[in-house]
Amino acid sequence: xxxxxxxxxxxxxxxxxxxxxxxxxxxxxxxxxxxxxxxxxxxxxxxxxxxxxxxxxxxxxxxxxx
Amino acid sequence: xxxxxxxxxxxxxxxxxxxxxxxxxxxxxxxxxxxxxxxxxxxxxxxxxxxxxxxxxxxxxxxxxxxxxxxxxxxxxxxxxxxxxxxxxxxxxxxxxxxxxxxxxxxxxxxxxxxxxxxxxxxxxxxxxxxxxxxxxxxxxxxxxxxxxxxxxxxxxxxxxxxxxxxxxxxxxxxxxxxxxxxxxxxxxxxxxxxxxxxxxxxxxxxxxxxxxxxxxxxxxxxxxxxxxxxxxxxxxxxxxxxxxxxxxxxxxxxxxxxxxxxxxxxxxxxxxxxxxxxxxxxxxxxxxxxxxxxxxxxxxxxxxxxxxxxxxxxxxxxxxxxxxxxxxxxxxxxxxxxxxxxxxxxxxxxxxxxxxxxxxxxxxxxxxxxxxxxxxxxxxxxxxxxxxxxxxxxxxxxxxxxxxxxxxxxxxxxxxxxxxxxxxxxxxxxxxxxxxxxxxxxxxxxxxxxxxxxxxxxxxxxxxxxxxxxxxxxxxxxxxxxxxxxxxxxxxxxxxxxxxxxxxxxxxxxxxxxxxxxxxxxxxxxxxxxxxxxxxxxxxxxxxxxxxxxxxxxxxxxxxxxxxxxxxxxxxxxxxxxxxxxxxxxxxxxxxxxxxxxxxxxxxxxxxxxxxxxxxxxxxxxxxxxxxxxxxxxxxxxxxxxxxxxxxxxxxxxxxxxxxxxxxxxxxxxxxxxxxxxxxxxxxxxxxxxxxxxxxxxxxxxxxxxxxxxxxxxxxxxxxxxxxxxxxxxxxxxxxxxxxxxxxxxxxxxxxxxxxxxxxxxxxxxxxxxxxxxxxxxxxxxxxxxxxxxxxxxxxxxxxxxxxxxxxxxxxxxxxxxxxxxxxxxxxxxxxxxxxxxxxxxxxxxxxxxxxxxxxxxxxxxxxxxxxxxxxxxxxxxxxxxxxxxxxxxxxxxxxxxxxxxxxxxxxxxxxxxxxxxxxxxxxxxxxxx
Numbered sequence: 001x002x003x004x005x006x007x008x009x010x011x012x013x014x015x016x017x018x019x020x021x022x023x024x025x026x027x028x029x030x031x032x033x034x035x036x037x038x039x040x041x042x043x044x045x046x047x048x049x050x051x052x053x054x055x056x057x058x059x060x061x062x063x064x065x066x
Numbered sequence: 067x068x069x070x071x072x073x074x075x076x077x078x079x080x081x082x083x084x085x086x087x088x089x090x091x092x093x094x095x096x097x098x099x100x101x102x103x104x105x106x107x108x109x110x111x112x113x114x115x116x117x118x119x120x121x122x123x124x125x126x127x128x129x130x131x132x133x134x135x136x137x138x139x140x141x142x143x144x145x146x147x148x149x150x151x152x153x154x155x156x157x158x159x160x161x162x163x164x165x166x167x168x169x170x171x172x173x174x175x176x177x178x179x180x181x182x183x184x185x186x187x188x189x190x191x192x193x194x195x196x197x198x199x200x201x202x203x204x205x206x207x208x209x210x211x212x213x214x215x216x217x218x219x220x221x222x223x224x225x226x227x228x229x230x231x232x233x234x235x236x237x238x239x240x241x242x243x244x245x246x247x248x249x250x251x252x253x254x255x256x257x258x259x260x261x262x263x264x265x266x267x268x269x270x271x272x273x274x275x276x277x278x279x280x281x282x283x284x285x286x287x288x289x290x291x292x293x294x295x296x297x298x299x300x301x302x303x304x305x306x307x308x309x310x311x312x313x314x315x316x317x318x319x320x321x322x323x324x325x326x327x328x329x330x331x332x333x334x335x336x337x338x339x340x341x342x343x344x345x346x347x348x349x350x351x352x353x354x355x356x357x358x359x360x361x362x363x364x365x366x367x368x369x370x371x372x373x374x375x376x377x378x379x380x381x382x383x384x385x386x387x388x389x390x391x392x393x394x395x396x397x398x399x400x401x402x403x404x405x406x407x408x409x410x411x412x413x414x415x416x417x418x419x420x421x422x423x424x425x426x427x428x429x430x431x432x433x434x435x436x437x438x439x440x441x442x443x444x445x446x447x448x449x450x451x452x453x454x455x456x457x458x459x460x461x462x463x464x465x466x467x468x469x470x471x472x473x474x475x476x477x478x479x480x481x482x483x484x485x486x487x488x489x490x491x492x493x494x495x496x497x498x499x500x501x502x503x504x505x506x507x508x509x510x511x512x513x514x515x516x517x518x519x520x521x522x523x524x525x526x527x528x529x530x531x532x533x534x535x536x537x538x539x540x541x542x543x544x545x546x547x548x549x550x551x552x553x554x555x556x557x558x559x560x561x562x563x564x565x566x567x568x569x570x571x572x573x574x575x576x577x578x579x580x581x582x583x584x585x586x587x588x589x590x591x592x593x594x595x596x597x598x599x600x601x602x603x604x605x606x607x608x609x610x611x612x613x614x615x616x617x618x619x620x621x622x623x624x625x626x627x628x629x630x631x632x633x634x635x636x637x638x639x640x641x642x643x644x645x646x647x648x649x650x651x652x653x654x655x656x657x658x659x660x661x662x663x664x665x666x667x668x669x670x671x672x673x674x675x676x677x678x679x680x681x682x683x684x685x686x687x688x689x690x691x692x693x694x695x696x697x698x699x700x701x702x703x704x705x706x707x708x709x710x711x712x713x714x715x716x717x718x719x720x721x722x723x724x725x726x727x728x729x730x731x732x733x734x735x736x737x738x739x740x741x742x743x744x745x746x747x748x749x750x751x752x753x754x755x756x757x758x759x760x761x762x763x764x765x766x767x768x769x770x771x772x773x774x775x776x777x778x779x780x781x782x783x784x785x786x787x788x789x790x791x792x793x794x795x796x797x798x799x800x801x802x803x804x805x806x807x808x809x810x811x812x813x814x815x816x817x818x819x820x821x822x823x824x825x826x827x828x829x830x831x832x833x834x835x836x837x838x839x840x841x842x843x844x845x846x847x848x849x850x851x852x853x854x855x856x857x858x859x860x861x862x863x864x865x866x867x868x869x870x871x872x873x874x875x876x877x878x879x880x881x882x883x884x885x886x887x888x889x890x891x892x893x894x895x896x897x898x899x900x901x902x903x904x905x906x907x908x909x910x911x912x913x914x915x916x917x918x919x920x921x922x923x924x925x926x927x928x929x930x931x932x933x934x935x936x937x938x939x940x941x942x943x944x945x946x947x948x949x950x951x952x953x954x955x956x957x958x959x960x961x962x963x964x965x966x967x968x969x970x971x972x973x974x975x976x977x978x979x980x981x982x983x984x985x986x987x988x989x990x991x992x993x994x995x996x997x
Contacts, residue, residue, distance in 0.1 A: 017147040025140050038294050042366065045136065049359050052143060056352035
C-alpha cells in the first residue's frame, strides 16, 4: 500500500494523469471516423469524465492522511 | 409570462436571503466559528466558473456548433490533474507574501514591479469587462424572456430602468459581500458562502429543467440523443471535426479553458486568495469535476428538445428558460430564472471585487503616491474601492449596450478567456523557471495584450458596428497580411485559433527572449528562488545576531514608519501594526535595535501593508520612505558579510549547509509525525487502562461485600421456602383458608421484591460504562440501591447505620451519572466498614443537608480519624492504608475525580474527631438543564 501511495504522490503520476485525461477525451472522437457516431461519442466522453473523477477520488482517499 | 413586479420581487427576496446568509456567516466568523473552512465550500466556490454562460450559453453553443461547448469543461478537467503541484504552490506563496490578486502575484514575482502590475491590471480590466457585460446581458435578456410573450425575448419591453435596476442591485451586492474589508488578503467568509449557495441553486435549477425536459417532455436521455440527426444539419455538425481547422478549434478551446480555470482573475481569487487550507485542493480535484459533469449532463437533451419543440434557433441561448415557460411550468420557470441569476450574480460579484482590488492597488495607489495633491486619497482606500467597483459595473453595462447587442454569449466569454491566457506563461514561468525576469514579464504582457486586443477586441468592435469593417476585411493600413482574424496570412482558421496562436507565440517568445537578454537583478534572483522553491515549505530562518550591536534608535524609525503607514491606516491601526511587528521580533521593550533586526522589521511591515495595497505598492512605499540611510545600508551589507566571515564559510558551503538543514528539518517533521501518532496510540491505550482500573476498583469494593450480598439474598430465599412449606402443610391438614393463603402470598411477594431490589442495586453499581450517562435521579433511589447491597453485611458485624431516609432532602433530584455516583457511595461506605469492623464501637452516620445549590452529604464512622501524615496522600491513585490484597488504592482518587466531574468535591473533615468524609454535590432543576 505504501508503494501505491508513494506512486500517487509522485509529480510524475500527475503528469501521466494529465496526458491520460487528454487521451481519454480524444479517443472517442478519433475512433469513430471523426465522431460521426453521436451516441458513442457522448457516452464515451461522459464515461471518461467519470473515470477521471474516480481516479482523483481514489488519489484523495489514499493520500488523505498527508 | 410573468409581470415585471413579480420577477423583481422574487429577485429582491432571493438577494435579501443571501444578505442574511452573508451577515450570519460574517458574525459567526468574527466569533471564531469558521463556517467556510470546509473543502466542500471551497470546491463549490470554484464553481463560480460556471456563469450564466454555462447556464444559458452552453445550450446556445450546442445548438449552433454541437459538442464543442464541452471543451470549456474538459479543459479544466485536464489542467486540474496538475493542481496539487501548481495550485498548492500558488497558495503557499500567497500565504507567505499576503498576495491579494493575480496581478499582485505577478508583480510580486517580477521584482515587485509597479510597471508590470499596471500592465497586468489594465489587461485584467479590459479582459474582465466583456465577461461581466455578458452576465449583465444574460440577466437583462432572461428578465425580458420572463415578462415577454411566450417564445419571444423583447428586451425593449423592460425599458432602461430595468437595466439600471440590475446594475444598482449588482453594485449593492458586490459592495456588501465583497468590498467591506481593507485588507484584501483577508478572506471574505460571507461572500464565499453566498457563492457556494448560489452554485448549489444554479445546479439544482439546471438539473430540475434537465429532468423535466428529458423525462417529462420526452422519453428519456437515450431517446433524445437518438433524435439528434433530426435536428443537426449533418453528421459532422455535432462533433464538429471534419478537417485540421476543426481539430485546431477544439485544441484552442481546450487550451483556453485549461488556463481560464486558474488564471481568470476571479478563479485565481477563489482558488488561491480565498483558500484556507492546502488540503482542500485535494477535495476540489474530484468534487469540482463532479459539479461540472452534473451541470453539463442535460445540455444536449435541452438543446435537442428545444429544436424539436420548434423554438426559434436564434433564441437558443434561452432554451433553458423557454422550455419550462412554453410548457406553462410557472414554478420551474422561476427556479430556472433564479438559477441563471445566481450564476450571473456570483460571477459579477467576485470578478468586480477582484478588479476593484487590482485597480486600486496597482493603478490608483502608485498614481496617488506620486502626485502630492492626490496623496490624501490613500487614506480613503475602502471608499476608493467602492467607487472603482461601482464604475466597473457601470462600465460593463455600457460595454453590453455598445458591443453586446450583436455578440453571442459564447463569443464574449472567449474574449475574456483569451485575456486570461496571457497570464499563463508569466505565472507558470514564475513557478518553474528561475531565470524568468522582469523584462521578460514586461515583454510577454505587452506583446500578448497587444495581439489579444488586435485579434479579438477590435473584431468585436467592428462586428458591433463601432468601427469600420474595412479593418477586418482589408487589415491595418490596407495590408491583408495584418487582418486581425487572419494575422500574418494565417487564413481559413477559427478567429480564436488565430488569436491564441499569435498571442502565445509573441507572449512566450517575448518572455523567454526578454528574460535571457535582460538578466535579473540580485533581489529578483532571491524572489525567483523563493517562488520556484516554494515547495516544500522552508521557513526563512532569522540569522543569529549574537555579537551584532544594537545601534539603531528604534523610536526614530518608528516615527518614520508611522508616517508611511498613516497614509493608509488610521492612528490606532498604525499603532497596532507596529507594536505587533515589534512583539514578533521581541524588540518591543528595546530602545535600540541592531541593523539586521531593523531589516527584518521592515520586511514584516511591508508584508502587512501588501495585504492592503499589494506587494509592489507596499515595497515602493517602504523603500521610498528612506528608512535606511546610505550609511546604514552599507553597514547592513557589512554586518551580513561579517556574519558570513565569522561563520568561516563560503557562500557555496553556506548553500550546501542550508540544503542539509532543510533535509534535516524534513526528516524531523517526519519523525515528529511518527511520534505524534505513537503518543496518540499510547493515550488511547492509557484511556483504556484507566477504564479497566476504574472497573477493577469498583468490582473490588463489591467483592468485599459479596458475603453480605449472599446473605441478603439467602435470607429471603429461606423465608420464601418456609412459606411454601407452611402452605403445603396447611393445605394437607385442610386448614388453608383464602385469607391465610393471601397473607402468605403477600409475604412471598414482599420478600421477592426485596431480592429484586438488591439485584437491581447490584446491577446498577457493577455496570460498566465507557461513556457518561447523565440523568435526573433522587438521592433516595441511589442510597436505597447502595444500602441494599451493604446493610446485611453491616448487620452481621453489628454495625449500626444511622440514616434518615424520610428526610425530604433525599427527594431532591440530582443530575448525575447514576453508576458513577453509586460507585462513590459504595467506596465511602465500604471504607468505613473496613475501618471499624474490628472496633468495639461500630457505627456509620450518614447526614444530608442543603447549602444553596449544593447538597452536602457526610459519611462519618466511629473510626479514630485519619492520621495527619496520610491525609495528604489519601486521594492519590494507588495509595492505600489497607492490608495487602484488601484494596486497590484507587477508590478515593476515583471518587474524588467523579465528584469533580459532577462539579462537586470530596474532602476529609479535619475538625471531626472521627473519620468523616464530606461530599459536596451541585443540583439543578429540570428546567435549568433543558435550557
